[in-house]
Amino acid sequence: MPERETPLDHAAMKAFAHPLRIRMFSYLTDHGAATATQLAEHLGESSAQTSYHLRQLARHGLVEEDADRGTGRERWWQAASFSIPGTEARKDPALRSLAGTVLSGLLEQRVHALRTWFEDTDTPTSWVEASLQQSTTASLTLAEFAAMNDAVQKVLEEHTSQARRRRDEGGHRELDERRVRMYYDAFPLPVTD
Structure with a gap:
């Protein structure tokens, strides 16, 4: 985990x-x-x-x-x-x-x-197409919810640490490298009747 x-x-x-x-x-x-x-x-x-x-x-x-x-x-x-x-x-x-x-x-x-x-109309189409804005709502058990959050955290850490290692080993910036922002909020909605 x-x-x-x-x-x-x-x-x-x-x-x-x-x-x-x-x-x-x-x-x-x-x-x-x-x-x-x-x-x-x-x-x-x-x-x-x-x-x-x-x-x-x-x-x-x-x-x-x-x-x-x-x-x-x-x-x-x-x-x-x-x-x-x-x-x-x-x-x-x-x-x-x-x-x-x-x-x-x-x-x-x-x-x-x-x-x-x-x-920003100057963002290259390839970067726009690679971007993701998504909202998903589902019914999950507590165990499923916790497992999903752990999996997302693991994927984020895997990719960001891979990029850090690449920079640390090569000491240079790739031509197509940009800072990117990942937002992830997962929380239970209020219980309704």
């Missing part, structure tokens, strides 16, 4: 709930590693602001330094993987509120990313 990311704790959720930090994290996931100066230029902030917020995100494991880049004072940062706590957030009203704030910010970024992709 694939290992899932550790859910954010209360302090990390509180640190991440800041709108600028969500925007910075989204930029790093969209564009890859960046410096505080690059983030400042893109987001219209001062580099002192982005540097401070990067340190706060790093303190909670939401971003990490890209050790393969940068020299001396130039620090490159990349987004880290995490999950939003499910069970704990349902029990703790304060954590549930923070999780709601973070999810709202991430959903806004998701809508923006999807809209930007859809409106």
Whole structure:
């Protein structure tokens, strides 16, 4: 069974709930590693602001330094993987509120990313045809639901780790390589009569 990311704790959720930090994290996931100066230029902030917020995100494991880049004072940062706590957030009203704030910010970024992709008329047809937007609803048992989520996680990890190994071994970028985003939400719908 694939290992899932550790859910954010209360302090990390509180640190991440800041709108600028969500925007910075989204930029790093969209564009890859960046410096505080690059983030400042893109987001219209001062580099002192982005540097401070990067340190706060790093303190909670939401971003990490890209050790393969940068020299001396130039620090490159990349987004880290995490999950939003499910069970704990349902029990703790304060954590549930923070999780709601973070999810709202991430959903806004998701809508923006999807809209930007859809409106980009310069995307080559081959990339458009390889893309997938799908919604599926089915009746599953708890065991089937858990097995499906584990299988999807395994496939995502297999393909993303394969790409990481290719880059690590070759040290160069393929001509047709692009950053891609995968969204996957699987959750039970409310029980109805």
